[in-house]
Amino acid sequence: xxxxxxxxxxxxxxxxxxxxxxxxxxxxxxxxxxxxxxxxxxxxxxxxxxxxxxxxxxxxxxxxxxxxxxxxxxxxxxxxxxxxxxxxxxxxxxxxxxxxxxxxxxxxxxxxxxxxxxxxxxxxxxxxxxxxxxxxxxxxxxxxxxxxxxxxxxxxxxxxxxxxxxxxxxxxxxxxxxxxxxxxxxxxxxxxxxxxxxxxxxxxxxxxxxxxxxxxxxxxxxxxxxxxxxxxxxxxxxxxxxxxxxxxxxxxxxxxxxxxxxxxxxxxxxxxxxxxxxxxxxxxxxxxxxxxxxxxxxxxxxxxxxxxxxxxxxxxxxxxxxxxxxxxxxxxxxxxxxxxxxxxxxxxxxxxxxxxxxxxxxxxxxxxxx
Amino acid sequence: xxxxxxxxxxxxxxxxxxxxxxxxxxxxxxxxxxxxxxxxxxxxxxxxxxxxxxxxxxxxxxxxxxxxxxxxxxxxxxxxxxxxxxxxxxxxxxxxxxxxxxxxxxxxxxxxxxxxxxxxxxxxxxxxxxxxxxxxxxxxxxxxxxxxxxxxxxxxxxxxxxxxxxxxxxxxxxxxxxxxxxxxxxxxxxxxxxxxxxxxxxxxxxxxxxxxxxxxxxxxxxxxxxxxxxxxxxxxxxxxxxxxxxxxxxxxxxxxxxxxxxxxxxxxxxxxxxxxxxxxxxxxxxxxxxxxxxxxxxxxxxxxxxxxxxxxxxxxxxxxxxxxxxxxxxxxxxxxxxxxxxxxxxxxxxxxxxxxxxxxxxxxxxxxxx
Numbered sequence: 001x002x003x004x005x006x007x008x009x010x011x012x013x014x015x016x017x018x019x020x021x022x023x024x025x026x027x028x029x030x031x032x033x034x035x036x037x038x039x040x041x042x043x044x045x046x047x048x049x050x051x052x053x054x055x056x057x058x059x060x061x062x063x064x065x066x067x068x069x070x071x072x073x074x075x076x077x078x079x080x081x082x083x084x085x086x087x088x089x090x091x092x093x094x095x096x097x098x099x100x101x102x103x104x105x106x107x108x109x110x111x112x113x114x115x116x117x118x119x120x121x122x123x124x125x126x127x128x129x130x131x132x133x134x135x136x137x138x139x140x141x142x143x144x145x146x147x148x149x150x151x152x153x154x155x156x157x158x159x160x161x162x163x164x165x166x167x168x169x170x171x172x173x174x175x176x177x178x179x180x181x182x183x184x185x186x187x188x189x190x191x192x193x194x195x196x197x198x199x200x201x202x203x204x205x206x207x208x209x210x211x212x213x214x215x216x217x218x219x220x221x222x223x224x225x226x227x228x229x230x231x232x233x234x235x236x237x238x239x240x241x242x243x244x245x246x247x248x249x250x251x252x253x254x255x256x257x258x259x260x261x262x263x264x265x266x267x268x269x270x271x272x273x274x275x276x277x278x279x280x281x282x283x284x285x286x287x288x289x290x291x292x293x294x295x296x297x298x299x300x301x302x303x304x305x306x307x308x309x310x311x312x313x314x315x316x317x318x319x320x321x322x323x324x325x326x327x328x329x330x331x332x333x334x335x336x337x338x339x340x341x342x343x344x345x346x347x348x349x350x351x352x353x354x355x356x357x358x359x360x361x362x363x364x365x366x367x368x369x370x
Numbered sequence: 371x372x373x374x375x376x377x378x379x380x381x382x383x384x385x386x387x388x389x390x391x392x393x394x395x396x397x398x399x400x401x402x403x404x405x406x407x408x409x410x411x412x413x414x415x416x417x418x419x420x421x422x423x424x425x426x427x428x429x430x431x432x433x434x435x436x437x438x439x440x441x442x443x444x445x446x447x448x449x450x451x452x453x454x455x456x457x458x459x460x461x462x463x464x465x466x467x468x469x470x471x472x473x474x475x476x477x478x479x480x481x482x483x484x485x486x487x488x489x490x491x492x493x494x495x496x497x498x499x500x501x502x503x504x505x506x507x508x509x510x511x512x513x514x515x516x517x518x519x520x521x522x523x524x525x526x527x528x529x530x531x532x533x534x535x536x537x538x539x540x541x542x543x544x545x546x547x548x549x550x551x552x553x554x555x556x557x558x559x560x561x562x563x564x565x566x567x568x569x570x571x572x573x574x575x576x577x578x579x580x581x582x583x584x585x586x587x588x589x590x591x592x593x594x595x596x597x598x599x600x601x602x603x604x605x606x607x608x609x610x611x612x613x614x615x616x617x618x619x620x621x622x623x624x625x626x627x628x629x630x631x632x633x634x635x636x637x638x639x640x641x642x643x644x645x646x647x648x649x650x651x652x653x654x655x656x657x658x659x660x661x662x663x664x665x666x667x668x669x670x671x672x673x674x675x676x677x678x679x680x681x682x683x684x685x686x687x688x689x690x691x692x693x694x695x696x697x698x699x700x701x702x703x704x705x706x707x708x709x710x711x712x713x714x715x716x717x718x719x720x721x722x723x724x725x726x727x728x729x730x731x732x733x734x735x736x737x738x739x740x
Contacts, residue, residue, distance in 0.1 A: 046707040089459055100530035105706050128498075128535045130703045131525065132616070155501065160470035165498045167537065246502070333500045336475050337416040 026174040033177040034063035045107040048072040051122040052113040053082040085271035095125040115141035116148035123154030127169035140180040142192025146233035151241040190312035191276025202351035253351035257283030263328035267320040280313030290344040317368040396544040403547040404433035415477040418442040421492040422483040423452040455641035465495040485511035486518035493524030497539035510550040512562025516603035521611040560682035561646025572721035623721035626713040627653030633698035637690040650683030660714040687738040
């Protein structure tokens with residue numbers, strides 16, 4: 001057997017993020033995390049810091065550390081508390097404390113081992129420590145593998161708004177080890193499906209057809225189905241990010257469902273609903289808004305709502321009150337001079353960013369909270 | 371009189387920072403801060419946030435606000451506590467709190483009105499708020515006008531190291547209003563002179579000659595002398611930054627005196643010595659190290675030490691103990707795998723970054739603390 005058959009490339013797939021000198025690969029497959037070959041192309045450095053959380057550390061930190069110890073003379077670990085409610089300054093500072101206590105320098109590589117919260121915080125820490133050190137994403141949740149680990153958006157939350165403080169900062173590599181999805185709680189699997197479903201209405205209705213036909217296989221965690229869903233999601237995201245890294249325009253369509261979703265997360269208190277759950281429900285609301293704007297028909301809204309429900313996600317919004325929703329959405333990053341911008345579906349498979357009359361938004365909120 | 375003679379350009383000088391699509395001008399002259407023409411080329415936006423401190427606000431905030439109110443429908447202000455010891459997370463969060471409480475969006479322009487601490491924190495807040503909003507530097511200290519406001523280095527301190535958390539993020543414009551130097555305390559004027567003197571040994575010995583000949587005029591705040599010193603300093607910094615924005619190599623020479631200086635600041639506790647004072651003394655130490663490395667002669671060290679003393683800066687280092695100095699310098703951002711890197715003078719007018727034997731560094735510390 002030739003040596004190349006022993007490397008992950010024999011089973012792993014790659015999706016390239018094309019951003020000039022900030023380009024990097026996403027590798028997708030089983031058994032990647034603990035395989036030295038996965039990291040072979042990374043620059044060498046004396047030290048590394050693995051950033052993970054209290055849930056993921058007992059499952060995967062040892063395997064990752066063991067592999068990295070062959071590359072770095074010193075491999076340190078910092079374990080953050082788990083949960084969106086910890087995605088703030090205080091937790092971020094635990095990363096900086098560890099970097100400085102261990103004497104980490106400008107070449108130290110940070111490895112984000114965990115879900116979206118770990119990835120977003122590690123990425124922002126890497127962007128900011130000594131004004132920028134290299135980092136690698138090792139996402140262990142479906143949501144992080146198909147969305148948050150890809151594209152270089154990093155951030156922490158502020159009490160007044162989600163992801164308000166952060167940086168565009170690209171990793172050197174994203175490692176989507178599909179084996180890590182075996183230990184994922186069912187609720188988190190569903191949350192990841194929300195972001196997968198999202199790619200259909202905004203970019204690829206054939207992918208939506210495929211998801212509808214394969215939802216049972218995805219919920220049963222069949223490896224081939226998960227591999228296809230992760231790869232296709234990353235391909236779509238890579239194409240969008242490659243055209244608009246810093247969200248000057250097009251990239252905003254990836255926030256379909258997120259304007260309403262962020263309001264739900266912030267309004268209920270971070271951690272009450274998972275991010276993917278809020279996005280699932282937010283897509284129902286954004287689809288309803290698209291319909292009320294005369295862009296799509298009720299059959300489309302029904303179809304999307306039904307799929308979101310089948311994926312185990314909420315389709316009825318929490319009763320925060322219309323005025324509270326509007327106030328929360330006015331601090332969304334897409335808002336301009338107080339006007340809320342929504343990602344709407346112009347026609348199935350194509351999204352756009354636009355404003356909407358408050359009265360229409362109130363109707364949507366009333367209808368979705370019923 | 372043609373209209374153009376009424377604009378600040380008739381008395382102001384400009385230095386360009388050439389960084390492709392991140393290029394911007396430094397305007398230098400009297401009466402700039404409160405002149406609408408100064409800001410005429412900036413993009414319009416609905417809102418602005420002036421970030422200043424409790425010392426500068428009573429002096430200049432009203433004039434700046436009055437001018438900005440013609441450009442922005444809403445001009446908000448946040449007043450930070452004054453001093454290097456406040457350059458941390460807690461103070462930075464006051465800026466984010468203000469931005470969110472006032473509903474500031476991605477187009478909101480931040481104006482940093484103050485010295486290096488205000489500029490560094492406002493710049494990092496601008497880099498991070500919603501992953502990046504525009505900002506303008508309006509430096510009101512000599513040190514900020516000749517160094518910290520130019521070149522896009524932004525940061526906050528960590529208890530274990532200075533400027534450890536930050537971003538490379540360029541302003542849209544730097545406004546050096548020389549009138550603001552009239553109210554500067556003498557100690558701060560001297561601190562600014564440290565960074566001006568720095569440009570001589572690293573880049574331009576003719577400028578060092580000029581400073582020696584004009585030091586009394588600078589200490590007497592003669593406008594023509596200050597204008598020349600600020601302009602020439604900005605020219606040298608612009609040339610260096612234009613070649614190496616993110617400090618891959620050359621830019622590190624701007625840190626002459628800063629490796630020892632940061633150790634002094636951190637070792638004494640931030641705010642005990644001014645940054646410029648620590649840099650002044652740090653240059654004496656770095657010059658001594660250069661001599662012990664056989665690069666320059668004692669006459670050069672004497673000449674530089676004498677000028678630094680004449681400028682009202684300390685030339686004798688605080689007695690922290692050699693081991694404490696070494697420990698503090700090992701977390702300097704230029705250090706690699708625990709090896710401290712120093713900016714040394716290779717020959718008068720030319721600097722380089724290199725390591726040095728610990729024994730030699732201990733000799734320098736002993737000699738300079740005597």
